[in-house]
Amino acid sequence: DADVTQTPRNRITKTGKRIMLECSQTKGHDRMYWYRQDPGLGLRLIYYSFDVKDINKGEISDGYSVSRQAQAKFSLSLESAIPNQTALYFCATSDRWTSWNEQFFGPGTRLTVL
């Protein structure tokens, strides 16, 4: 969805490096999420935030940290990247005020850790 953008779209880095993935949205949604996708494992939740002052760990938060700089921005950091963090990362948003609570995904960031 063009309303949810992720930068960079592709990134190759080395073991031990610190990297940040950024997500911005113009949908005005209060809720934002970070997922990683691995073949055969589906989408797994890393962190989520229901508003600027609310940050929650997902099922696989170890090795990751996040920052919600504003309602529209949610960044994911890998403090010291390792090869098993090689994956496709998606940011998503949703609106608490809709009954559907559907999530809108960004285009994804493909991260390779060598």
Add this chain to the structure above:
Amino acid sequence: GQQVMQIPQYQHVQEGEDFTTYCNSSTTLSNIQWYKQRPGGHPVFLIQLVKSGEVKKQKRLTFQFGEAKKNSSLHITATQTTDVGTYFCAGSGGTSYGKLTFGQGTILTVHP
């Protein structure tokens, strides 16, 4: 924690054949959503089911939510090449309201 299992992992069909993917949760869900991810793309919302035993249709797609609200299915009638992609179910329930637990996805390929 909540687990959502989805089968099969892969499904290869000839164009015109039907396709079904199944989703089972370890706990009772308040709702279940279905998403489609085209090759190289991102997941896109298809539908949400909320009521026990609910059945919804979108053209050739039929979605069902089980009576116990622990399982769901997506059935595609007469597949077309445009149906290619990965189909995910995602459940929400209990204390995890607003947070989704995704199934592993079913990768559908359609041979013309």
